[in-house]
Amino acid sequence: xxxxxxxxxxRGNPATTAxxxxxxxxxxxxxxxxxxxxxxxxxxxxxxxxxxxxxxNNGWASHAIxxxxxxxxxxxxxxxxxxxxxx
Numbered sequence: 001x002x003x004x005x006x007x008x009x010x011r012g013n014p015a016t017t018a019x020x021x022x023x024x025x026x027x028x029x030x031x032x033x034x035x036x037x038x039x040x041x042x043x044x045x046x047x048x049x050x051x052x053x054x055x056x057n058n059g060w061a062s063h064a065i066x067x068x069x070x071x072x073x074x075x076x077x078x079x080x081x082x083x084x085x086x087x
Contacts, residue, residue, distance in 0.1 A: 001066055001067075001068055002056075002058065002059075002066065002067040002068075002069070003059075003063070003066050004059050004062065004063050004065065004066075005035075005056060005057060005058050005059055005065065005066065005067040006035045006037075006047070006056070006057050006062075006065045006067055007033065007035060007047070007049035007053045007054065007055070007056045007057070007067060008053060008054030008055055008056075008057065009052060009053045009054040010034070010035050010047030010048055010049050010053055011047065011048045011049075011050070011052060011053075012044065012046070012047055012048075013034075013046040013047070013048050014043045014046070015043075015045070015046040016042045016043055016045070018036045018045075018046075018068075020046070021034050021036055021045070021046035021048075022034065022068065022070075024046065024048060025048050025068075025070050026070065028048060028050065030050040030051055030052075031048045031049065031050045031070060032049055032050050032051075032053075032069065032070055033048075033049045033067060033068055033069040033070050034046060034047060034048050034049060034067070034068055034070070035047040035049065035065055035066070035067050035068075036065070036066050036068065037062075037064055037065045038064040038065070038066075039062065039064035039065075049067075
């Protein structure tokens with residue numbers, strides 16, 4: 001998890017929760033992470049990043065934006081949840 005960080009040129013997704021945004025990212029084989037913007041309206045908060053995206057703005061974005069990296073190579077940590085987003 002990277003607070004106050006976003007990746008430029010993310011692809012908008014209509015997910016209305018961060019968990020569903022994560023699932024959308026997992027279901028896109030090219031997705032490498034997502035931004036969750038708490039200040040946008042429902043359906044406009046989830047932004048997927050991947051090879052189409054620009055640079056990552058580390059720590060310079062609005063305090064309402066958090067970036068999550070997707071790690072497709074980490075192992076299940078035994079909590080019956082196979083999703084592997086780094087929080």
